[in-house]
Amino acid sequence: MSIVVERSIPGRLLEAGGAWLLGLLWILPLAYAVWTAFHPPEFSTRFELFAPLTLQNFSNAWQAAPFARYFLNTFLLVSLILAAQLVIGTLAAYAFARFEFIGRDIAFMLVLVQLMIMPDVLIVENYRTMSVFGLVDSIPAIALPYMASAFGIFLLRQTFKTIPRELDEAARVEGATALQVLWMVYVPLAKPTYIAYGLVSVSYHWNNFLWPLIVTNSVTSRPLTVGLQVFSSGDQGVDWSIITAATLMTAAPLLIAFLLFQRQFVQSFMRAGIR
Amino acid sequence: MLNPIKKALVAIALIAAGIAQAQTTEISFYYPVAVGGPITKFIDGFVADFQKENPGIKVNSIYSGTYQESLVKALTAHKSGTPPVTSVLLSTDMYTLIDDDAIVPFDGLASSAEDQAWLNSFYPAFMANSRTGGKTWGIPFQRSTIVLYWNKELFKEAGLDPNRPPANWKEMAEYAQKLTKRDANNTTQWGVQIPSTGFPYWLFQGLTTPNGVELMNAAGTETYFDNPAVIEALKYWVDLSRAQKVHPPGVVEWGTTPKDFFEKKVAMIVTTTGNLSNIKANAKFDFGVAMLPASKRRGSPTGGGNFYLFKKSTPQQQQAAFKFIKWITSPERAAQWGIDTGYVAVRPDAWNTPVMKKYIEGFPPAAVARDQLQYAVAELSTHENQRVTKALNDGLQAALTGAKTPEQAMKDAQAEAARILRPYKR
Amino acid sequence: MNRFSVHIHGWLLLLPAAVLLVLFTHYPVVATLYHSFFSTPRGSVPPVWVGLENYRQMIDDPVFWQALTNNLWFAVGTIPLSIALALLMAIWVNGKIQGRSFLRLAYFTPTVLPMIAVANIWLFFYTPQYGLLEQITGFLGWPSHNWLGSRDTALACLIAVAVWKEAGFFMIFYLAALQQIPPNLNEAGAIEGAGRWYFFRRITFPLLMPTTLFVLVNAVINAFRLIDHVVVMTRGGPDNTTSLLLYYVYEVGFKYWDSAYAAALTMVLLLGLALLAIAQFAFFERRTHYQ
Numbered sequence: 001m002s003i004v005v006e007r008s009i010p011g012r013l014l015e016a017g018g019a020w021l022l023g024l025l026w027i028l029p030l031a032y033a034v035w036t037a038f039h040p041p042e043f044s045t046r047f048e049l050f051a052p053l054t055l056q057n058f059s060n061a062w063q064a065a066p067f068a069r070y071f072l073n074t075f076l077l078v079s080l081i082l083a084a085q086l087v088i089g090t091l092a093a094y095a096f097a098r099f100e101f102i103g104r105d106i107a108f109m110l111v112l113v114q115l116m117i118m119p120d121v122l123i124v125e126n127y128r129t130m131s132v133f134g135l136v137d138s139i140p141a142i143a144l145p146y147m148a149s150a151f152g153i154f155l156l157r158q159t160f161k162t163i164p165r166e167l168d169e170a171a172r173v174e175g176a177t178a179l180q181v182l183w184m185v186y187v188p189l190a191k192p193t194y195i196a197y198g199l200v201s202v203s204y205h206w207n208n209f210l211w212p213l214i215v216t217n218s219v220t221s222r223p224l225t226v227g228l229q230v231f232s233s234g235d236q237g238v239d240w241s242i243i244t245a246a247t248l249m250t251a252a253p254l255l256i257a258f259l260l261f262q263r264q265f266v267q268s269f270m271r272a273g274i275r
Numbered sequence: 276m277l278n279p280i281k282k283a284l285v286a287i288a289l290i291a292a293g294i295a296q297a298q299t300t301e302i303s304f305y306y307p308v309a310v311g312g313p314i315t316k317f318i319d320g321f322v323a324d325f326q327k328e329n330p331g332i333k334v335n336s337i338y339s340g341t342y343q344e345s346l347v348k349a350l351t352a353h354k355s356g357t358p359p360v361t362s363v364l365l366s367t368d369m370y371t372l373i374d375d376d377a378i379v380p381f382d383g384l385a386s387s388a389e390d391q392a393w394l395n396s397f398y399p400a401f402m403a404n405s406r407t408g409g410k411t412w413g414i415p416f417q418r419s420t421i422v423l424y425w426n427k428e429l430f431k432e433a434g435l436d437p438n439r440p441p442a443n444w445k446e447m448a449e450y451a452q453k454l455t456k457r458d459a460n461n462t463t464q465w466g467v468q469i470p471s472t473g474f475p476y477w478l479f480q481g482l483t484t485p486n487g488v489e490l491m492n493a494a495g496t497e498t499y500f501d502n503p504a505v506i507e508a509l510k511y512w513v514d515l516s517r518a519q520k521v522h523p524p525g526v527v528e529w530g531t532t533p534k535d536f537f538e539k540k541v542a543m544i545v546t547t548t549g550n551l552s553n554i555k556a557n558a559k560f561d562f563g564v565a566m567l568p569a570s571k572r573r574g575s576p577t578g579g580g581n582f583y584l585f586k587k588s589t590p591q592q593q594q595a596a597f598k599f600i601k602w603i604t605s606p607e608r609a610a611q612w613g614i615d616t617g618y619v620a621v622r623p624d625a626w627n628t629p630v631m632k633k634y635i636e637g638f639p640p641a642a643v644a645r646d647q648l649q650y651a652v653a654e655l656s657t658h659e660n661q662r663v664t665k666a667l668n669d670g671l672q673a674a675l676t677g678a679k680t681p682e683q684a685m686k687d688a689q690a691e692a693a694r695i696l697r698p699y700k701r
Numbered sequence: 702m703n704r705f706s707v708h709i710h711g712w713l714l715l716l717p718a719a720v721l722l723v724l725f726t727h728y729p730v731v732a733t734l735y736h737s738f739f740s741t742p743r744g745s746v747p748p749v750w751v752g753l754e755n756y757r758q759m760i761d762d763p764v765f766w767q768a769l770t771n772n773l774w775f776a777v778g779t780i781p782l783s784i785a786l787a788l789l790m791a792i793w794v795n796g797k798i799q800g801r802s803f804l805r806l807a808y809f810t811p812t813v814l815p816m817i818a819v820a821n822i823w824l825f826f827y828t829p830q831y832g833l834l835e836q837i838t839g840f841l842g843w844p845s846h847n848w849l850g851s852r853d854t855a856l857a858c859l860i861a862v863a864v865w866k867e868a869g870f871f872m873i874f875y876l877a878a879l880q881q882i883p884p885n886l887n888e889a890g891a892i893e894g895a896g897r898w899y900f901f902r903r904i905t906f907p908l909l910m911p912t913t914l915f916v917l918v919n920a921v922i923n924a925f926r927l928i929d930h931v932v933v934m935t936r937g938g939p940d941n942t943t944s945l946l947l948y949y950v951y952e953v954g955f956k957y958w959d960s961a962y963a964a965a966l967t968m969v970l971l972l973g974l975a976l977l978a979i980a981q982f983a984f985f986e987r988r989t990h991y992q
Contacts, residue, residue, distance in 0.1 A: 011897075019793040019804055022786070026869060027807035029814060029822045032833070041557065045538060045831045092718035101711025111718065114726045116922055116974040121947065121967065124351075124954060125729035131356040148721035151919075158911065178710050196877045200812075200870075207815040209929060213344065214351070217337050225815050229340070238530040240825055247818035254813035262805060347955050354742075371958065374743050461845045463830075471850075472938055523829060525850030526939035531828050540830045661956040669764075672940040676852045 033244040041241040057245035064242065065227045066219050067249060074223040077139050077212075078205050084147040085201055086194065092148070093156030094182050098168065108157075111150050119145035123214050130215055137217045146205065152197055159193040160186050206254055224250045300595040301333045302588075305362035307345040307417075307580060308338050317615050325602050332595045342580065346371075353377045353587060360588040361596040363580040366404035367656035367664075369412050370495045374658060378583045380410035384597045393601060397622045400577050403653035407495060413581030414600050415621040416612075419549045420644050420651055421481040421575045423568065427561040429454055429464070429542040440543075440565035444485070444511060447543070447568045451521035454542035466521035467543040468536075469512060470529040475671045476655050476664045477578055481545055481567050482508040484574030484652050490667075495657040496699045500667055500689035508570075509681040513674050526672050533557070547578060548644040552617040555638075564640035566647045573650040579618065619644045657692075658699040666691035730971065737964035748961065755965035765966065767941050768949040771856060775945055776924035778860035783867035784916055788909070790868065791875030792901075811869030820933035823862050824849070827934075849935055852942040859943050862930050867923060871916045878912040879905075918981050925974060946970050 036044045037058065043051040061067075095101065096108050119126060126145050127136070135141040163186060171181045187194075209225045216222045228250055231243045304322075308314045315338055322334045339345040342365045352358040353375065364372070372378045385394050394411055401415035427437035433453045441447035451466025469478050476490075483490060488504035491497060499505060515522035523541070536544045537557050545567065554562060567575050582600045584593055602608070606624040610631040613620035620626055626635075626645055635642045657663045670688030673679040679687070737755055739748035759765050790808045794801055811819070826833040827848040835845055848854050882905065906913075928948045931937060937944035937952065944952075947970060954963030 015793065016799055019790075019798055020800070022790060023800075023804040023807035026865065027810055028826075028833075029819050029865075030807075030810045032822055032825070033814075033818075042537075042559065045534070045825070045828075088717045088721070091714040095711045095714035099707055099711030099714070101708040104711065107715060107719070110727065111722060112978065113730070113975075114722055115918065116978045117726055117730060117971055118922070118926055119725055120926060121950075121970070122726070122729035122733070124960060124963075125732045126725055127351055129724065129729070131352075136356065144721070145725040148718040148725075150722070153718060154915075158915070178714075192877060192881070196873065199873065203812045207813075207817075209815065209817050213340070214347070217339065217348065225817055226340075228815060228818055231821075238534065238821060238824065240534075240821070243818060243821050247814065247822070250815060250818065251813050255810075258809055258813065259806065262802070343956070350958060375958065376743075460842070461839065472936060523847060523850075525847035527847070527850060528824070528828070530824065534828075535830070538831050659957065661952075661958075665952075665956075668938070669940050672938050676850070676939050678852060678940060 033247050036240050037245040037248050039241075041239070044240045044244075057241045058249065061231070061242045061246040061249065064231070065246075067224070067227065067246075069219055070222060070224045070227040071253075073139060073221060074206060074225075077142055077223050078202050080139065081143045081146050081205050082198060082201050084143065085149045085152050086198070088148050089152035089156055089197075090182070090187065092153045093160055094178075094186060096153065096157045097160035098165075111153055114148070114150035115154060120210055123211060126211075127214060136215060137221050139221050141215045142212045142221070142223070145211070149201070152201070155193055155197050156190060159190045163189050203254060299331055299333050300591050301335065302360040302592050302596045302599065303335045303337060303357075304596075304599075305337050305339045305345050305349055305359040305364075307340065307342045307363055314616060317612065321603055321608065321612075325599055328602075329595075329598065332599065334599060342368075349585070350375060350377060353585065358585045358587050360592045361582055361584050361600065363416055363582055366401075366413055366415070366418070366577070366579060366581045367654050367660050369404065369407065369581070369583075370656060370658045371660050372583060373407070373412060377585060377587075378412060379586050379593065380412050381414065381584065381597070382410050384584075384593060385411075390601075393604075396624065397604075398648050398651075400648050400651035400653070401621055403493075404577060404656055405581055407493065413583055414604060416580060416582050416604060417616075417618050418577055418579035418581075418621055419547045419618055420577050420647055421478060421545060421567060422548050422643055422647065423543060423545050423565045424536060424550075424554060425543045425563050425565065426536065426539065426558075427563055429539060429560075433542070437561070438563070440563055441568045443568050444570045448511075448515065448519060448521070451515065451543065452519060455521045462520070462523075464539065465523050465541040467515060467545070468523055468527055468532060468541040469545045470532045471526045471672060471675055473529040474664070474668070475526075475675075476667045477576060478545060479508070479512070479667070479671055480576035480652070480655060481574075482512055482570075484576060484650075485567060485570040485572060486511075487571035487574075489652055490655045491657050493653075495660075496696055498655075498657060498663060498667075498689060498692040498696070500670065500685045500692060506681050506685050509671065509674055509685060511570075513681055516675060517677060525676050536562075548619060549579070549617060551640065564643045566643060566650075573647065575647055575651050576654045577648075577651050578654050614641075617641075619648070657696060659695050662695050663692045666695065733964045733967050733971075736961055737968050739961055741959050741961040751961075755962050758962060759965055759969070764941055764944065764949065768937075768944040768946050769969075771942065771944055772925060772946045774856060775860060775863070776921065778857070779863045779867060779924050780917070780920045783864045783871060784913070784920055786864065786868035787871035787916065788875050788913075790872045791879055792905075794872075795876055795879040808869050808872050811866045812873065816866060816927075816929040817933060819866070820862065820930040823858075823930070824934050827858055850939060852939055855935055855939060855943045859930060859934065862934070863924075863927055866927070866930075867920060871920070874912050874916055875909065878909050882908055914981065914984070918978065921977050921981070922974065925970060 035047065038053050038055070039051045040054050040056070092111070096104065096111075122145075130136050130141045130144075135144070167185050168181055171185050176184065207225060208223075209229070212223050213226050213229070216226065228246050231239060231246050306315075306318055308318075318336055322336055326332065326334060337359065339348050339362075345362065346364050346368055349358055349362050349364065350372075358377065381394065385391055397405075397415050401418050402411070405411060405413035405415060423440060425440050430437040430450075433450075435450060435453060441450045447467060454464065454466040455462060456464040469481070471478070480490060483505050486504045486508040488499065488502050488508070490499055490505065512522075516524055529546075532544055532546055533550055533553055535541045536554065537559070539560070551564065566573055582604075584596055588596075604621065606622060606628055607630070609620045609622055609625035610628040612618065613625065614631065614634045620631065625631060626642075655664055655667070666688045670679070670684040673687075674681045674684040736748070738750060738752060740751045740754070742748045790804075794805045794808060798804065829835055829845060829847045829850070832848075834848060839845065846854065848858050925945075926947060928945055928951065931943060931945055931948045932951075935943040937948055946966070950963050950966045950970065953959050953966060
């Protein structure tokens with residue numbers, strides 16, 4: 001937004017102060033993670049300016065679990081889920097937004113059911129299904145319940161509904177098929193939604209924990225978060241130095257991606273806004 | 276709709292697999308540790324050695340996370356899928372596993388006199404959680420007990436003999452009073468701390484056992500939470516915290532207790548022997564390890580994990596697993612395992628091996644757990660174990676947070692436990 | 702396109718999603734309902750039909766009622782606060798403000814940090830005596846407090862963690878929506894000299910209505926779904942004061958192995974969510990209009 005509505009100087013200061021206060025509060029866990037990960041364990045609860053720096057926590061954490069493999073697994077998992085969600089979600093959203101087929105409203109309600117009942121709640125029954133399919137302890141087993149996302153379908157349907165029907169009809173008059181219209185008219189115009197949704201989906205599944213934990217047994221299929229809980233409180237008590245180092249390693253790709261691409265995200269939103 | 280070539284290939288693969296199976300027996304083995312921790316290296320080493328000595332057996336170790344996750348995994352797999360052939364799970368899960376018909380006793384496999392002798396070679400305190408109804412369902416392996424750790428520096432500061440831990444409850448309360456430091460509106464250092472999250476019932480047994488009372492019968496069908504001696508033990512704990520104010524108020528986190536000790540926020544902590552190597556590595560001061568203070572007697576519960584054999588496996592696999600378990604619990608290996616991990620070596624002869632003797636000479640605190648074993652009792656374990664222990668945990672936390680009096684809390688817990696166990700009392 | 706092919710096309714487009722949803726959402730729900738009328742199989746004892754017995758047990762179960770009450774307070778504590786903060790944050794980082802990049806990063810952190818790890822970090826913040834919160838209150842000369850270990854503060858502490866997580870997450874949706882508001886609306890507002898609050902109330906907020914309702918749906922669901930931090934930080938304690946419904950389901954299902962009772966508890970959770978969602982959806986369809 002280029003033009004800012006006029007406001008008084010004290011008001012502006014107050015707002016900036018509030019924004020910064022919240023900002024500091026919100027970044028506190030990350031700041032603590034950075035502090036503790038780079039200092040020896042005795043400084044994990046003490047904050048002295050000249051505490052010695054170290055990378056030892058990272059090397060301890062890296063040695064304590066096969067992180068390289070976990071990174072690969074998480075990367076495959078997240079890519080698989082996102083690709084499936086986008087394709088399946090786009091098709092379904094298009095159907096709901098622009099086709100008045102029999103049973104549409106009931107079908108839509110049935111899709112929304114998953115918005116309330118995330119697969120996280122249905123782990124026992126889903127585990128049973130996976131073992132019937134012989135998929136237990138594989139990356140597809142983690143991904144399958146999430147591939148059709150009510151969240152994605154809902155979001156895309158909303159976006160598709162805001163697209164003027166005239167564009168759709170114009171393309172059809174020129175002889176485009178339904179799928180061509182979808183590909184040429186709807187998908188490009190919904191780009192901001194895809195980006196926003198992709199962001200949400202990737203961060204959700206990068207950090208998802210309960211279902212992967214239950215459905216996997218071995219290093220070859222476990223994602224980062226399950227590897228991370230190695231360091232959570234056990235017999236030995238909490239070791240914050242190693243937990244924070246492992247946390248930073250796990251979150252690094254997402255953090256870096258955000259720092260690098262935040263302008264592109266924002267710009268793509270802007271372009272969508274000016275449309 | 277496979278084409279003929281594919282069909283042929285599948286057939287060949289199946290036959291090949293069949294032949295391979297005839298030659299080697301494959302056993303899956305769940306181990307309750309997170310993948311990649313230092314303990315996995317020791318287990319991997321043991322497995323490799325065992326396979327070298329027994330070429331006909333292949334052991335697939337699966338590191339299945341915490342005890343709780345491992346039990347979830349093993350039982351879910353038992354209900355719908357392929358359970359492991361053997362697994363190390365909590366000794367207190369014995370009744371749960373029996374009630375679910377998931378495991379077989381070892382007695383059927385231990386047919387020879389030698390095997391029978393092996394079954395009797397473990398500390399009786401550990402076997403108390405491994406036997407019921409005259410059968411042996413578990414073999415002790417990764418076991419622990421509760422001890423008291425104290426900070427010698429803080430003892431000196433408080434004018435106490437740094438080499439003399441409290442021997443009984445009265446001394447513990449007196450010491451704790453001297454070790455508690457207060458400023459204008461805060462306590463800066465607590466005398467003693469007994470954690471109460473996670474499994475408060477277990478640490479509570481560190482008070483009830485010295486007070487001369489057990490929490491359940493051997494059949495696991497009855498509890499005695501409202502026994503006056505149990506209430507007295509809880510009163511002692513609550514008083515340390517709420518009346519004498521030498522123990523942190525409210526519910527104390529298990530996970531941060533070692534850190535509290537390192538930070539000198541507390542002078543004495545009561546926790547598992549499994550923490551010994553952690554404390555040895557991270558305490559920047561001289562510390563001591565002692566048996567739990569006595570009330571009417573010495574005493575502590577045991578804790579930790581046993582080997583179990585799962586029912587849904589072939590007799591051949593069970594034999595192979597049995598062989599593996601016997602192998603890994605031999606005196607030398609039990610000793611090595613205890614030294615490497617800090618768990619308590621599970622049989623008396625392990626403590627007489629040269630390697631263990633040498634270790635204790637260099638680090639005497641390691642022997643405290645052994646010396647305490649003669650006074651140890653079984654960890655609270657009943658049918659519907661988790662539910663019954665939760666009833667007790669809720670009562671303990673209610674008393675420690677002041678929501679209920681110790682009497683009321685234990686009466687309620689007992690009533691709830693009795694209700695849960697009613698179907699099991701014949 | 703004729704009417705018939707519209708139906709075919711619609712259903713074909715929907716097919717992949719429908720198959721997966723039926724398999725991993727609808728079927729398990731029905732199976733859960735079915736199992737809630739049976740007893741839990743124990744070993745060689747097969748499940749038997751018990752009718753409403755599991756539901757009767759639930760009515761007599763004080764822990765269930767406490768978890769339900771806790772969960773309602775948890776919802777009341779997290780939903781309005783996290784939505785309001787999310788909106789505020791989005792407006793701030795959407796406008797011109799000092800250090801906007803830093804603020805965006807800060808507000809965004811809950812989305813990139815895994816909850817399971819963050820819960821351990823928050824555990825440190827709440828630790829008595831040397832935890833971060835205590836270091837601050839100690840500096841101010843306030844008395845020490847066992848935040849997670851007292852029944853009067855434990856739930857509030859968990860609510861704070863959830864608000865932190867949720868507000869950061871919802872902020873993204875508001876930011877995306879704010880970016881889509883045409884700038885010429887703002888210009889018009891500026892020319893007419895509309896006050897900032899007035900402009901927000903009359904123009905921005907109504908335009909954000911679809912987002913608000915969407916975020917609300919998610920906030921309600923998350924209030925009943927988010928238990929990672931309970932598992933790490935309190936395990937429902939002290940004395941069930943932080944036990945939430947789904948956590949109780951997890952306890953009953955995976956610790957007590959009472960799958961039938963867990964199924965009955967799940968059904969209550971599902972029913973509640975269904976009612977809430979239907980109410981919201983009806984409201985949503987009525988209030989928002991698309992061209």
